[in-house]
Amino acid sequence: MNEFLLIFRRDLQSSEMQPSPEQLQNMMKKWQNWMGGIAARNKLVSSGNRLSNEGKVVKPGDVVTNGPYVEIKELIGGYIMISAESLEEAAEISKGCPILTVGGSVEVRAVIPMGT
Amino acid sequence: MLPHLFRTEYRKIISVLVRHYGFEQLSVAEDIASDTFLIAAETWGIKGLPEHPVAWLYTVAKNKSRDLLRRNAVFNEKLRPALKAELLANPETDIDLSEENIKDSQLQMMFALSDPVLSIESQVALTLRILCGFGIDEIADAFLTNRETINKRLFRGKEKLRTAHIKIGLPAAEEINKRIDAVLTSLYLLFNEGYYSSSQNSVLRKDFCLEAMRLTGLLVENEQTNNPRVDALFALMCFHASRFDARTNENGEIIRYDDQNTELWNDELISTGHYYLNKASRGKELSRFHLEAGIAYWHTTKNDSREKWENILQLYNQLLCISYSPVGALNRTYALSRIYGKQAAILEAEKLGLAKNHLYHVLLGWLYTGVDQDKAKEHLNQALIYAKTETERIGIRKELAQV
Numbered sequence: 288m289n290e291f292l293l294i295f296r297r298d299l300q301s302s303e304m305q306p307s308p309e310q311l312q313n314m315m316k317k318w319q320n321w322m323g324g325i326a327a328r329n330k331l332v333s334s335g336n337r338l339s340n341e342g343k344v345v346k347p348g349d350v351v352t353n354g355p356y357v358e359i360k361e362l363i364g365g366y367i368m369i370s371a372e373s374l375e376e377a378a379e380i381s382k383g384c385p386i387l388t389v390g391g392s393v394e395v396r397a398v399i400p401m402g403t
Numbered sequence: 404m405l406p407h408l409f410r411t412e413y414r415k416i417i418s419v420l421v422r423h424y425g426f427e428q429l430s431v432a433e434d435i436a437s438d439t440f441l442i443a444a445e446t447w448g449i450k451g452l453p454e455h456p457v458a459w460l461y462t463v464a465k466n467k468s469r470d471l472l473r474r475n476a477v478f479n480e481k482l483r484p485a486l487k488a489e490l491l492a493n494p495e496t497d498i499d500l501s502e503e504n505i506k507d508s509q510l511q512m513m514f515a516l517s518d519p520v521l522s523i524e525s526q527v528a529l530t531l532r533i534l535c536g537f538g539i540d541e542i543a544d545a546f547l548t549n550r551e552t553i554n555k556r557l558f559r560g561k562e563k564l565r566t567a568h569i570k571i572g573l574p575a576a577e578e579i580n581k582r583i584d585a586v587l588t589s590l591y592l593l594f595n596e597g598y599y600s601s602s603q604n605s606v607l608r609k610d611f612c613l614e615a616m617r618l619t620g621l622l623v624e625n626e627q628t629n630n631p632r633v634d635a636l637f638a639l640m641c642f643h644a645s646r647f648d649a650r651t652n653e654n655g656e657i658i659r660y661d662d663q664n665t666e667l668w669n670d671e672l673i674s675t676g677h678y679y680l681n682k683a684s685r686g687k688e689l690s691r692f693h694l695e696a697g698i699a700y701w702h703t704t705k706n707d708s709r710e711k712w713e714n715i716l717q718l719y720n721q722l723l724c725i726s727y728s729p730v731g732a733l734n735r736t737y738a739l740s741r742i743y744g745k746q747a748a749i750l751e752a753e754k755l756g757l758a759k760n761h762l763y764h765v766l767l768g769w770l771y772t773g774v775d776q777d778k779a780k781e782h783l784n785q786a787l788i789y790a791k792t793e794t795e796r797i798g799i800r801k802e803l804a805q806v
Contacts, residue, residue: 323720327732334724
C-alpha cells in the first residue's frame, strides 16, 4: 500500500457564500459519509486538518502579505491522507469527495516514503 | 452460596495478599485463597453455613497467611528476603481485609494486570482468573480453546509480572490518565469476550459481562480514576448489557437485531446508561468509547426512525476514522443500508475488502436478499466456509433456508 495526500481546494467565490444551516448540515453529512467510507475500507491514514481562511504568505526580502489568495482563485481548505494501491486508485477514491459538488477540486499526490 | 462467594471474595483475598506481599508471592497468595475456600467447603459441608460467611472466610485467610509466615520454613526462606522491613519486624502484622483496603487493592490490581509489558491475551486471562475468579475451564470455554493454552497464557503472564518487577499500586496521579486507557481496553475486551463470544454457555458469558461492569464500576466510583472515558465505557456496557437477554435464543444462537423482542430489553440498565453517557459528555473529549456508547444508545431506542439510523451511521463514520475494525466497517454498511437502501449499501460493502470474513458474507447475503437471490445464496455459502464455530454455521444455515 502507498500513501497519498489529498488536498482539497475550494473555489474562492463559493467559499464566501453563506450557506443555510440545512445546507451546512447536509454538506457535513456528505463529508462524514465519504470519509467514513474510506475509513471503512481501512484506507484512511489520517483525518488530516481543515484550514482556516486566514493566513499569511512570506516571500523573500521580508515581504509578508495577508492571505494566500491575492493572485489565485482557489483556496486550500484542508487535506487528508489515505492509502491506496496506486495513484489511479487514490484518484478513484477522490471522485467521491463532496468538494467536487461545490466547484472545488482534489489534488492527489503520492507521498515519497522516508527511508527506514 | 459457595460458588457465588468464590466469585466475589476470591479476588479480594488475592488482591489484598498481593498488595501485602508483592507479585513475587502471587502463587502463594493463590494457594492461600484456594485453601481458604477448600476449608470452607469442608467445614460448611459438615457444620452448615456460618452466620457471617464472608467474615469467616477473611478470618481463615488471615490465619492461613499468618501460619504460613510463622511455620512454613521453606516459605520463610523464600519470602523472608523479599519481605518489607516492617513485616519482618512484626510478623504478626495482620492482613488488612477492611472494605477500604479491599477496594484499593482491587483497583491497584487492575492497573498492574493491564501493564503494557503483558500481552493483551495475558492481560485478559489474568484479569479473568485473578480479578474475576473464573476457573481455567471457564476461561478456556470462553476463548474457545483448551485448558493447556489458558494455563500457558496465565503462566507466561505471571512470569512476566515477576520478572518485570511489576509493582502493585496505583500509578502517580499524573500517570493514571495515561495508564488508565490500558485498563479500559482490557475491561472492554473482557466485556466483549462475554458479549460476542460464540461460546454457547450463555450463563458464563453473562457473568463475564457483569464482572467487567463491576470492575469498571470501581473505576467510575473512585475520584482518582474517574474520567469521561471511564464513564463512557460504563455507559457503553450498560446499553449493551440491556439487550443481553434479547440477543440470543435458548440455544445460544444470535438473534438478529431486527428480530429481537424489545420487551426483553432491560429499561433499568438503559437509564443507567443514559446517566453515565450524560456524565461522560462533561468535557470536550470524544473517545472511541464515547462514540461506541452513542451507537449502543441509539440501538436501545425502540422507534425505528430514519433519524436513528442517520445518527448510528454518523457515529460509525467517526468511530472508523479514529479506530478501524472490520466489525465496525460491516456495521456501518448495515446502517447505511437502512438509510440509503440495499443497492447503495451493496456498492459500499463490496469495497470493504473483507472477503475472508464470514460476517462480511453474512451481511452481503442479507443485502442481496430480495435483490438477487442467487447472489444472496452464494454469499451465505461463502459465509459457511469462513465461519469458525458450529453456532455460527447453524445461524447461517437458517438464513440460507429462508432465502
